Amino acid sequence: MKFKDQVVIVTGSGRGIGRAAVIGFAKEGAQVVVNDVDEEEAWNTAQEIREMGGKAVAYVGSVSSRSSAQELVDVAVKEFGTVNVLVNNAAVTRPAMIHKMTEEQWDTVIDVGLKGVFNCIQAVSPVFIDRGKQNPDGLSNGKVINVTSVAGLTGTVGQINYGAMKSGVVGITMSTAREWGRYRIQSNAVAFGVVETRMTETIREDKFADTYKSKITLGRFATVDDVVPGVLFLGSNDANYITGHVLNVSGGYYIGF
Template sequence: MTPIVSLEGRTIVVTGAGQGIGKALVETVIGLGGNAVAVDLNAETLNAVAAAQPADRVLAVQGSVADPALANRAVAEAVAKFGAVHGLVNNAGIIRPAMIEKMTDQQWQDVIDVHLTGSFYWTRAVGQHMVERVKGGDKSGGSIVNISSDAGRKGSIGQINYAAAKAGMLAMSMTIAREWGRHNIRANSVCFGVVETPMTEVVRGEKFRDGMLAQIPMGRWSTPDEAVKAVCFLLSDGASYITGQHLGVNGGFHISL
């Protein structure tokens, strides 16, 4: 019987791969038989992640996801090394918290550039390759997973920039699904609640911990290893008829129809 979740022979681009969810994704993709193109701004953490994996199964690409030239170069290097790209996870993210009236133009733009504009650049670069591959006769298509957040569905006090960017990524997934579905290219979003990563240290700290946990029916945070399983499912053939959807991986933090 074929495993429900397998990435055997697939090449997956993972942005924000140097720590947290991105690091766990690289490890899990390779563990499921795939190759990983690990992208991160921090060369030190990126190289550490890559060094822990077989050299023939990982490609490290250092730079800013908000650089469109980097996205194009990474796809070209991935194709040269692995033959094709089959998946993309737009995971890179930053936070620049401030209340609306105190948020600077730069704080707003920094977050939009990384989360939303960066995701567009990487989607365009990977998607163009996928479409060309399908037109050339390879009908395997591909899968794009945008890492959104419950903040994009319910708002987030002190993070209007982050919430707006994550909401935009939901619309991006739906649009990709509509435009590229005929090429067998799927696009979905995963909306995380609170995952144990450096980015969530503040909300998991003593000041906010009890209040946050009280809103989560399962009463705990998610670990990165637990969180990425849903992403890998959406990348795999197990989700071959799922596109344009938003999957909440949040312990019940946000529940809706």
């Protein structure tokens, strides 16, 4: 029960990696807030956690809206009293080659996956910073975990918007770590490769599947169970002296410094 009495928000957690992560936190004792734009998936995930004996509420709304991000944090504080861990997982894809990409495709990906991360960090800042001021010698006064991708570290074909967004998430992670370290707030990221979710269904099943798999040193696509432990680790007390770090969980898709 590593997260007993902890309150955790996971954005984009109605399905896929986010769903697995929020359930993982709940199984370890956390009180969780499930967030998604899909009302049915958000409520179903929250209900599943409650049926397991956990504590969960759902908030439906897009983190691309500053007011929605603030409401998300407000719900956590109202229901559970505070926030200890924020996991910025929400993202979308709108693939197109550079010369064919529309302004709408670019803006949608950036608004959800990059602006949304900033919105949520800004929304939770009073909770974390106030705790840091009241508890300056604490080992951790809040944790931010941002989900990025090897696409943001190496670039990608047909998704320049997604690659730029995920690279920007790394920049946000490091800037937050530098700015909030004085408050004993940790900010880290996890970089995933190809994970078996609905978002990656096309590239795992189309003519490029073998090409993608050949880039993975361990020779297989990841499952959500492969990648969630990295998220839980960075949210735990085991990571109290880690900040500004990008944890590469890609099966060897990306290998480098």
